[in-house]
Amino acid sequence: MEIKINIDSKYEQPVITIQTNEMTTELERVLLCLKNSKTNHVRIFGTEEDQTFILQPSEIDYFYSENRKTFARTKHTQYEVNMNLTTLESHLTNHYFARFSKSVVGNVNQIKRFELSFNGNLCVYFHSGNREYVSKKYVRALKESLLNGGTNE
Numbered sequence: 617m618e619i620k621i622n623i624d625s626k627y628e629q630p631v632i633t634i635q636t637n638e639m640t641t642e643l644e645r646v647l648l649c650l651k652n653s654k655t656n657h658v659r660i661f662g663t664e665e666d667q668t669f670i671l672q673p674s675e676i677d678y679f680y681s682e683n684r685k686t687f688a689r690t691k692h693t694q695y696e697v698n699m700n701l702t703t704l705e706s707h708l709t710n711h712y713f714a715r716f717s718k719s720v721v722g723n724v725n726q727i728k729r730f731e732l733s734f735n736g737n738l739c740v741y742f743h744s745g746n747r748e749y750v751s752k753k754y755v756r757a758l759k760e761s762l763l764n765g766g767t768n769e
Contacts, residue, residue: 617642645764649710658707662688662695671695673711677742678722679704691744714761716740717751724761 632650636643660671677689681701688695697704705713705721712724722740730740730750738750738758750758 658711660688660697660699660704662697664693664695669695671697673708673713673723674725676723677726677744677746678716678720678748679713680721680748681719689746689748691746712761714758715754716748716758717754720748720750722748722750722758724758727762 634643634646658673660673660676662669662671671688671690675690677691679686679688679697679701681687686697686700686704688697699707701715701719701721705715708721713721714724716722723742726742726744728741728743730738733739733749736752736755738755739747740750741747
């Protein structure tokens with residue numbers, strides 16, 4: 617792919633033109649990034665005791681739901697978050713979060729290793745030492761996320 621940038625004072629705002637003979641998956645990813653560029657700066661607020669913190673997506677290992685509440689798990693702490701998993705998953709796709717199970721959305725970039733369980737589930741180990749399970753239903757989608765790889769931050 618060739619990239620050209622023309623900086624000229626006659627332009628009031630950036631204009632992006634793509635010239636190609638066919639649509640490719642690489643081009644589709646570029647378009648998705650451009651369309652979602654405003655969501656790259658997602659702010660997540662987490663509460664611990666009586667304090668509210670701004671959480672960076674890159675610091676979060678995974679989100680999980682328990683007793684109708686949603687929590688964010690980082691290396692050292694667990695925060696309560698006022699968003700449901702479906703909303704978090706849609707806002708954080710650019711930050712490489714993927715569904716692990718019905719009650720867990722995990723950060724693919726924080727995965728250190730994983731092991732296959734005898735029942736077909738994956739046990740995911742994060743760099744922080746935390747671990748979580750991926751149900752059989754979501755193993756294939758997680759594999760695709762890992763193959764697409766790379767960070768977006």
